[in-house]
Every structure is written in structure tokens, then in C-alpha cells.
Amino acid sequence: MPAFSYDETNAVVLRDSFFRLDPIARLGFLVHELTHLADVGRRISKSKEWADLIHPRIRKIREMLGAPGTGADVPTGSAAKEIARANGLPSTYAATAAGEALAEIVAYHLIASSYEAPEPIRRFITAHELAHLAP
Numbered sequence: 122m123p124a125f126s127y128d129e130t131n132a133v134v135l136r137d138s139f140f141r142l143d144p145i146a147r148l149g150f151l152v153h154e155l156t157h158l159a160d161v162g163r164r165i166s167k168s169k170e171w172a173d174l175i176h177p178r179i180r181k182i183r184e185m186l187g188a189p190g191t192g193a194d195v196p197t198g199s200a201a202k203e204i205a206r207a208n209g210l211p212s213t214y215a216a217t218a219a220g221e222a223l224a225e226i227v228a229y230h231l232i233a234s235s236y237e238a239p240e241p242i243r244r245f246i247t248a249h250e251l252a253h254l255a256p
């Protein structure tokens with residue numbers, strides 16, 4: 122991971138590899154990490170409303186990818202990503218945890234023109250003031 126965050130201290134750590142990324146990728150990682158910081162104590166990503174929206178999608182994607190359960194062991198690659206996209210998530214990494222889904226969705230929704238969050242998710246991130254930069 123080129124970047125990560127500590128929500129206890131609101132610190133975002135940028136590794137050397139971060140600075141070798143193109144500007145759009147860097148922006149995506151920054152928005153992802155800042156979303157984790159905005160999700161203080163996981164108060165958003167652990168909410169029942171988010172769980173109801175995201176857990177069925179995560180479960181379905183992980184089953185389709187042959188990686189049921191939880192954890193970071195999800196396949197990557199373009200075929201796997203297409204399965205994630207077809208079920209409303211921008212990446213397979215978003216299927217690793219509810220908090221990662223929130224950070225990935227906000228980052229891709231704001232930065233990547235190829236991804237648009239499904240309407241109920243878009244409403245959720247807008248209601249939680251995470252989508253204000255979106256058109």
C-alpha cells in the first residue's frame with residue numbers, strides 16, 4: 122500500500138511508492154485515506170445503515186470471486202474488478218471490509234469517471250458529507 126492512515130492520531134502516511142504514482146492515482150489514495158479519517162471510530166462504516174447497504178454486496182462479490190467470508194484475501198485483476206463493478210463496488214479491495222468499501226467508493230466516486238456509485242450508496246455518502254465534491 123502506497124498510503125495508509127492512523128485514525129487514532131489522524132495521521133496519513135505516504136510511502137515513497139506514493140510519490141511514484143501518477144497525479145490521479147495519488148489523489149485517489151489521498152481521498153481514500155481522508156475518508157478513513159472522516160470515518161472517526163468507524164462511526165459511519167459500522168452504522169447499521171451502511172451495513173445494510175454494503176454487506177450484501179460484499180458477500181455476493183466474495184462468493185462470486187470464490188473468496189467467501191472476510192479478510193483481505195480477495196482476487197484482483199480485471200475479471201475480478203468487473204464482478205465488483207457489476208455489484209456496485211469500484212474495486213475488489215472494497216470487498217475486504219465495510220470501512221474499505223466506504224473509502225474506496227468515496228475515492229472512486231469523486232476521482233474516477235469510470236465509476237458511479239449506485240443511487241442508494243450515493244445518497245448515503247452525500248448524507249454523510251463525503252460526496253460534496255461530486256457533481
Ligand SMILES: [Zn+2]
Pocket residue numbers: 153157220221224
Ligand atoms: Zn483503506
